[in-house]
Amino acid sequence: MQLYKDQTLRVHNSLTGKKEVFQPINEGHVGMYVCGPTVYSNVHLGNCRTFMSFDMIFRYFKHLGYKVRYVRNITDAGHLENDADDGEDKIAKKAKLEQIEPMEVVQRYTVDFHNTLQQFNLLPPSIEPTATGHIIEQIEIIKEILEKGYAYEANGSVYFDVIKFNKDHEYGKLSGRKLEDMIANTRELTAQDEKRNPQDFALWKKAEPQHIMRWPSPWGDGFPGWHLECTAMSTKYLGETFDIHGGGMDLKFPHHECEIAQAEASTGHAPVKYWLHANMLTLNGKKMSKSTGNNIYPSEIISGDNDILSKAYSPAVVRFFMMQAHYTSILDLSDDALQASEKGYNRLMEAMGNLDSLKTGSKSDFDVAGWKQKCYDAMNDDFNTPILIAHLFDAVKHINLIKEGKENVTEADKTELETTLKAFVYEVLGIENQSLAKDDSNALNGVMELLIQLRNEARANKDFATSDKIRDELTALGIQLKDGKEGTTFSIN
RNA sequence: GACAAGGUGGCUGAAUGGUCAAGGCAAUGGAUUGCAAAUCCAUCAUUUAUGAGUUCGAAUCUCAUCCUUGUCUCCA
Known part of the structure; x- marks a missing residue:
């Protein structure tokens, strides 16, 4: 079923700030890369929202009949706490803290990540590569960037030369920043700094003798910079230019900006056609933060074991709640909002349960075909799930009316209604009936x-x-x- | 301080120049019921943070101010 031939999908491209008609590079195929988690702690609920949004996008592309290769990485090395010279790898730091092997940290939190996403009914990506599994590819890219002259070695580390790059390319085009402004707002380099410029970022960091996570390289033992893994893995599995790159809004700068720079420096052309960014999740109107206690883990919502919410909510309700907001909007999670979603969810599931037993007649009072296209129109408009759900409730109303005998439906329309409703609720939105x-x-x-x-x-x-x-x-x-x-x-x- | 995304009813959350500003939840009245619940019908923002401007017409565009979230910088 190549539904995509009949539907015009528009996506909001962060690079241009506009909604653009989605045209894949290869007809019938979609290549999508989404930045995965750094597995140094339990997965954050905000992360879950991002991955859930892209899961919905993945599902809709599949529903439209595209062959999708969805790559979502696991960052298990190289994500520094900060870019300063004393920047510590997040995973190595956690390992030191817990006095275990870094790979034990990685294993523990990768399992937690998978378990949590499975509870929320996320489909596994096509490929889930790890940074540590692609050290060779990352070294190759560094070599290419060095050859092209956009990087320099300093004391066993390699840095990306942002100023040099900006002369031939545009650094900051995704995040709307100007390099000159950034330089103007930056302090002077300290004497011991290896970087030529504070804006330069690490492609390869020299490993100090006590550093556990280390790999040999042409520049000595070290480990890769955080931004590099995504470039290496997206290029390897999706090609030098692919359709969609997604991630959280917070990754726009510097992470995605650096990805663009690395790819353009090594290949000479832009890596991504459409950049999609999912917005943040707040809790009771404020950002989630472990230090202030304004924080909740997915498992705590599902178990109800927390001080923030009045009761437990099922993963399906949480997912339905998230789908009621557009993925580019900030969404605020609160007890009131979840309760409202739970009731709406139950009403939807109730109606879907009643669908099968509806009596059919010789005419329909409900324009099922028109309704169906409205559902597609909503999704085609940058995956507008809130509008889709509004239409789903329109169907709920008609189902209830038919059930009461106040409206009629033909056998053919009933079948169409049932098929479409199930497709959008279960297949596209990924909402399970957990009653x-x-x-x-x-x-x-x-x-x-x-x-x-x-x-x-x-x-x-x-x-x-x-x-x-x-x-x-x-x-x-x-x-x-x-x-x-x-x-x-x-x-x- | 810079950049980005925002600020819409009691709560939540759509709609980016065109008659009455979706939907969910809550609320009110009615039908139904032994009474409820569920379901259905009706009502529920003269108005989109605030102020000014552009336009025949703005939530939507422009400017200013205030606020929220994110990133950077600064600080630490």
């Missing part, structure tokens, strides 16, 4: 049927004490009875 009623054990259904029958008998006899007792006790257990025209049904919250 317990779905995995219906026959025993539970049998017991419920019995209770409903007993209650209805009591109601018929006007024994409301008994009928209300059954209803209230079930409510206390989290089972809600629903008296409809067609009889009584139940749902489990």
Whole structure:
């Protein structure tokens, strides 16, 4: 199914600041690279939002029939705490702190990362390369940049020469910065600094004798600079120019700016056609920060074991909540917002559960084909999931009306509605139906049927004490009875 | 201080020049119900941080001010 031939997708390109029609470099194929986590601590909820956004994008491309190669790296070396001379590798620092091998740190938090993303129903990327697995490729790129004259060696380290590069190229075009301004706002170099210019960044850092993470190179033992791994791995798996590069807004500068510089310096041309940036997640209107306590881990939301929220929320509800905002907007997570999302989520799932049993007729009061295209239009407009969800609720309303017998639907439209709804909710948005009623054990259904029958008998006899007792006790257990025209049904919250 | 993304109803969150500013949640009235819940119908921002400007027309463009988030710088 090559749906992409019928749909015009527009994406917001951070490089130009405009929405552009998406045209892949190779027809029918999409190459997408997203900067993955540095695995030195448990994955942050904000990171989850970014990866969830790109998971949705990945899913929509697939849904449209593109063959997608989605590469998301694991940074397991080289991410310095800061760019100063005493900059320490984040992973090496954590290893020292916990007195374990750096690779134990990497292993522990990579597993946590995968577990968390799996809970939120993220699809695994096509390739998930690690920085340490691509040291050779990174060294090769450094050699090329050195050959082209855009880098210099100093005392066993190699630095990218930003000023030289800016003479032939434009450094700062992604983040809207001017090199002159940056230089004007910078202090003088200290005497012991190896860099020619404070804006220069490390391609290769010399490893001090006590440094554990080290690899041999033409410039001596050392380790790669943080920005380099993404250039090496994206080029290796997606080519010198690929379609989409994604990541969090916070990576725009310097990380992505440096990626552009490295690629242009080594290959002579721009590496990426469309730059997509996902916006940040705040908590109760403020940035998340471990030091102020305004912070929550994914596992704490799911378990409810935290001081910030009133209750636990399922991963599907959290995902639905995130999808209700556009990926380029700042999203604020709060208890009120999650509660509202949970109710909306339940209503959506309820309607989808009722879809199958709808009675069909000879005509439809609901323009399913028009509605379906509206859903595509929403997604085609830079993956506008909030608008898509608004349309989904339009379908919910019609499903409920049909169920009540106030509207009609033909068999063909019902099938179309069901297929489309499932495609957008499950396949594109990646929202699972986690209501317990779905995995219906026959025993539970049998017991419920019995209770409903007993209650209805009591109601018929006007024994409301008994009928209300059954209803209230079930409510206390989290089972809600629903008296409809067609009889009584139940749902489990 | 610089750059970037923003500031929309009680909460959340769409809409970037064109009649009434989506949707979810909450709220109010009605239908339904033994009473509720669920469901349906109706109501719910003369107004988009503030001030000024451009325009026949602005939430949307321009300028100023205030605020939030991110990055850099400074500081440490």
